[in-house]
Amino acid sequence: MxxxxxxxxxxxxxxxxxxxxxxxxxxxxxxxxxxxxxxxxxxxxxxxxxxxxxxxxxxxxxxxxxxxxxxxxxxxxxxxxxxxxxxxxxxxxxxxxxxxxxxxxxxxxxxxxxxxxxxxxxxxxxxxxxxxxCINAVTFNDHIYVVGGAMKALYSYSPAEDSWTLVTQFGHERASCGIAACNNKLFITGGRDEKNEVIATVLCWDTENKKLTEECVLPRGVSHHGSVTVRKSYTHIRRIVPGAVSV
Incomplete structure (x- = not known):
């Protein structure tokens, strides 16, 4: 907003x-x-x-x-x-x-x-x-992606078709993790594993190449959090030349 x-x-x-x-x-x-x-x-x-x-x-x-x-x-x-x-x-x-x-x-x-x-x-x-x-969701490219809980997987839902699809599977649970879309990728942050231990890694799902990778490690593990993408604000300054016609 x-x-x-x-x-x-x-x-x-x-x-x-x-x-x-x-x-x-x-x-x-x-x-x-x-x-x-x-x-x-x-x-x-x-x-x-x-x-x-x-x-x-x-x-x-x-x-x-x-x-x-x-x-x-x-x-x-x-x-x-x-x-x-x-x-x-x-x-x-x-x-x-x-x-x-x-x-x-x-x-x-x-x-x-x-x-x-x-x-x-x-x-x-x-x-x-x-x-x-203990799950989270994000909307991206006409689909809703859901992750977390004990699913060990990423699912997508198509509102237009009212249908679900398994996108990819994980090696471990990521209960109460966050998910956000940025640069045509989905980033899955933190969460808790099967031992209820906090996770610090960030997974990246490349929606174009259909590939799951570990992107980075957070400074500290987090769970029960929110992950959002905030657009940057840009102020465009244009030089006004005296006598020029502004369009």
């Missing part, structure tokens, strides 16, 4: 919301959430930021709130069909997708929930090939 990224509340600050302004390299606090939550996800859709599902310390939530940056306020929208936390969320073609997640502390679901803001309605799409939680 215009070179601004938002980071929502966590376990210790359930209602707080902060936005990061990349141009100023500064974090700014905005209006509090109506319902405190963690293990939720956020997504940007049609100029609004959505805080979806999560856990309030007692139960998994179906609550969905939309943030209006112009009025700096949150409002409730139609709730999820399935209460979940630790799911994947992303947007495509003016719709919000909520994939997988945990309906409780032990189980995972394969449900794909789709929100259409124009109709103000949720619907169920084709389920994931596996039940999974």
């Amino acid at each position: 215009r070179n601004k990224e938002r980071d929502f509340s966590g376990k210790e600050t359930q209602h707080e919301v902060w936005k990061y302004n990349a141009s100023l390299n500064k974090w700014i606090q905005v209006e509090y959430l109506n319902i405190g939550r963690w293990r939720h996800k956020m997504a940007v859709l049609s100029g609004k930021v959505y805080a979806v599902g999560g856990f309030d310390g007692i139960t998994r939530l179906n609550s969905v709130e939309a943030y209006d940056p112009f009025h700096n306020c949150w409002s409730e929208v139609v709730p999820l069909l399935v209460n979940v936390s630790s799911f994947a969320a992303t947007t495509y073609n003016k719709k919000l997708y909520v994939i997988g997640g945990g309906p409780n502390g032990k189980l995972a679901t394969d449900r794909t929930q789709c929100y259409d803001p124009a109709a103000n309605k949720w619907s169920l799409k084709s389920p994931m090939p596996v039940e999974a939680k």
